[in-house]
Amino acid sequence: MPALTDNHLLRSLRRTLDIILVGGFAVMSVATLGQVLFRYFLHFPATWTEELARATFVMITYFAMAVAVRDKDHIVVDFLLVKLPPRARALLLITFDVVIVAFLALVARGALLMAERMWTAELTMLDGVTQGHLYLGELIAILLMMLYAALDIAVQVRALRGGPVATLPAAGASLDRDLR
Amino acid sequence: MIIYGCLVIGLIALIMIGMPVGFGAGLISAIGGALIFDGIADPRVAAMLARVSLDKIDNFLLLSIPFFLLAGRLMNTGGITERLFGFVSVVVRPLKGGVAHANVLASMLFAGMSGSATADAAGLGAIEMKAMTSQGYKKEFSAGVTAASSLLGPIIPPSIALVAYAVQAEQSVAQLFIAAIVPGFLMAAADMAYVSYKAHKHNFPSGPFAGLREIWASFRRAALAIATPGIIMGGIYFGIFTPTEAAAVAALYAVILGLFIYREFNLRDLAREIRGTMIDTGVIMLIIAFTSAFGDIMIRAQIPMELAAMLTELTSDPTVLLLLMVVFWLVVGCFMAQTPAILILTPILLPIAEQYEIDPIFFGIIMTMTLTLGLLTPPVGMVLYVLVRVTGIPFERLAVISLPYVFLTTALILLLVLFPGLVLFPVRLLF
Numbered sequence A: 001m002p003a004l005t006d007n008h009l010l011r012s013l014r015r016t017l018d019i020i021l022v023g024g025f026a027v028m029s030v031a032t033l034g035q036v037l038f039r040y041f042l043h044f045p046a047t048w049t050e051e052l053a054r055a056t057f058v059m060i061t062y063f064a065m066a067v068a069v070r071d072k073d074h075i076v077v078d079f080l081l082v083k084l085p086p087r088a089r090a091l092l093l094i095t096f097d098v099v100i101v102a103f104l105a106l107v108a109r110g111a112l113l114m115a116e117r118m119w120t121a122e123l124t125m126l127d128g129v130t131q132g133h134l135y136l137g138e139l140i141a142i143l144l145m146m147l148y149a150a151l152d153i154a155v156q157v158r159a160l161r162g163g164p165v166a167t168l169p170a171a172g173a174s175l176d177r178d179l180r
Numbered sequence B: 001m002i003i004y005g006c007l008v009i010g011l012i013a014l015i016m017i018g019m020p021v022g023f024g025a026g027l028i029s030a031i032g033g034a035l036i037f038d039g040i041a042d043p044r045v046a047a048m049l050a051r052v053s054l055d056k057i058d059n060f061l062l063l064s065i066p067f068f069l070l071a072g073r074l075m076n077t078g079g080i081t082e083r084l085f086g087f088v089s090v091v092v093r094p095l096k097g098g099v100a101h102a103n104v105l106a107s108m109l110f111a112g113m114s115g116s117a118t119a120d121a122a123g124l125g126a127i128e129m130k131a132m133t134s135q136g137y138k139k140e141f142s143a144g145v146t147a148a149s150s151l152l153g154p155i156i157p158p159s160i161a162l163v164a165y166a167v168q169a170e171q172s173v174a175q176l177f178i179a180a181i182v183p184g185f186l187m188a189a190a191d192m193a194y195v196s197y198k199a200h201k202h203n204f205p206s207g208p209f210a211g212l213r214e215i216w217a218s219f220r221r222a223a224l225a226i227a228t229p230g231i232i233m234g235g236i237y238f239g240i241f242t243p244t245e246a247a248a249v250a251a252l253y254a255v256i257l258g259l260f261i262y263r264e265f266n267l268r269d270l271a272r273e274i275r276g277t278m279i280d281t282g283v284i285m286l287i288i289a290f291t292s293a294f295g296d297i298m299i300r301a302q303i304p305m306e307l308a309a310m311l312t313e314l315t316s317d318p319t320v321l322l323l324l325m326v327v328f329w330l331v332v333g334c335f336m337a338q339t340p341a342i343l344i345l346t347p348i349l350l351p352i353a354e355q356y357e358i359d360p361i362f363f364g365i366i367m368t369m370t371l372t373l374g375l376l377t378p379p380v381g382m383v384l385y386v387l388v389r390v391t392g393i394p395f396e397r398l399a400v401i402s403l404p405y406v407f408l409t410t411a412l413i414l415l416l417v418l419f420p421g422l423v424l425f426p427v428r429l430l431f
Helices: A008-041 A049-070 A086-117 A131-160 A173-178 B002-016 B021-036 B043-057 B060-077 B080-091 B098-111 B117-134 B139-150 B160-169 B173-201 B212-237 B243-261 B267-300 B303-314 B318-335 B338-355 B360-376 B382-391 B395-418 B421-430
Strands: none
Touching: A008 A049, A008 B060, A008 B243, A008 B267, A049 A131, A049 B043, A049 B060, A049 B267, A086 A131, A086 B021, A086 B043, A131 B043, B002 B021, B002 B267, B002 B303, B021 B043, B021 B267, B021 B338, B043 B267, B060 B080, B060 B117, B060 B160, B060 B212, B060 B243, B060 B267, B080 B098, B080 B117, B080 B212, B080 B243, B098 B117, B098 B139, B098 B173, B098 B212, B117 B139, B117 B360, B117 B382, B139 B173, B139 B360, B139 B382, B139 B395, B160 B173, B160 B267, B160 B338, B160 B360, B173 B212, B173 B243, B173 B360, B173 B395, B173 B421, B212 B243, B243 B267, B267 B303, B267 B338, B303 B318, B303 B338, B318 B338, B318 B360, B318 B395, B338 B360, B360 B382, B360 B395, B360 B421, B382 B395, B395 B421
16 A cells, blocks of 8 residues: 555655745746836836736646645544544545545546637737646646545545555655655 | 525535535535536536636735745744744733733734734744743633634734635725724734733732833844834835735745844745645635635525525614624634635625625625634634644633633624724725
């Protein structure tokens, strides 16, 4: 089971996502602060900064959602869930994950449709970047969410069968390890 | 109406049995979409979910959430909270129960830099607890004041919860921030009045006047941090920055203070905090993305209008309606965190309030304040969970300790419902 949740590919993916989040945040910050800089210090209001900040935010937010799914960092009302016997709880969690994967598959289909439809619809101020690119980013992030939810199903099924419970690494663990 | 009513009940049931809030709302939206279009296989359902979720996130205002979150995290990591607490505790030392008063005042200042109660409880809360218990205050009393003062975070601007409301209700963040100032200060005043009562009843200690030299020295240590609320609110009010730019400037300011001036963290720490900030943002945005379609479907199905028609038969008085909603929010707050509750309930309840001609800014402040109380009430009081880690006091005991402050804030909310002018006069004065 550890090979399922902690193999080389997943570690690389984890590191890539960390870099996307931190790097994307830096781009978003520079664009937002650059807007102030252009307006007050260079007396030249930049038209592209807000759009760049927004587009970056949309992209990294979807990837942050994928990380939240991976780390099971959801907002959950769990006061009833924790009262269930372990077996019933595992069954319910598997059901949730199956429903989530099905729902995400639907959103992924929609993101693909929208990416095709909007592939040439350029953003107003960012040359070469289209709405379709944003939907493609959404699609990739949704597929990642599906991957992590599916991995969790495998982990929960293993727990249900009485095997060793392999939990996904805790939030914050990867950065401590990977950026060292 | 009945079918869509069942969808609302279905969403509540899914959330109650532990389905992640964002995905629960998304699933119900998919079913609602299937009812509106030609079944779940209709490509318009899938396209709607993908489009509405991206459209909702593609909002410049929402960028302020990660920036304010990062500012709050860095204030804790960068030693800024310690400096703040040091300054206010020197100032109020001669008061009976001085450190307890300092607890409230420091949280008030911190609330002016961050927008989150849990950031206050986890960072500043630990410092406040240590200071109070080391001066002989009972752990329980110290925890109660710390819990109550952390509630100032989502009320005194900037506030992440108010940004979430502004996005859902399409209202001005600047007006919401200005409207929240008086309620925030009244909450702090109510907490300090209760501390004074307890201090006189139990004869809490007071210290000698620190002297102007010591006050000046501690002010100089904290001055750069104290300037943050002024930069944010002054910048927004005088039109220098948009709220999002002000949030980015606040985050940059916290980076400069912690990294270059106080030298309390390094680049690796900063990267870790940014990553944590983005994950917290992802958790919130997942709910925003997938509840937006839910809100659209509810409005398309005329649910808020139908509910308003039903409520009109009960009462035509906006104050009575708002009081009923306060009771409802108090119950909801017990089971659901503040920001998700705002995101889900605003599209349903705001149209009702508008039919009763309740000001949407006033409505947002009352809803946010009431749902904030849920941070201190079981079973999902998030501040209580944070304070269990900080204080070592069991969750159930913390819930009991916090009760007087919950009652106090509830009384304040009722006062504001009866006198909306207390909330709205600064907005009318300044806008």
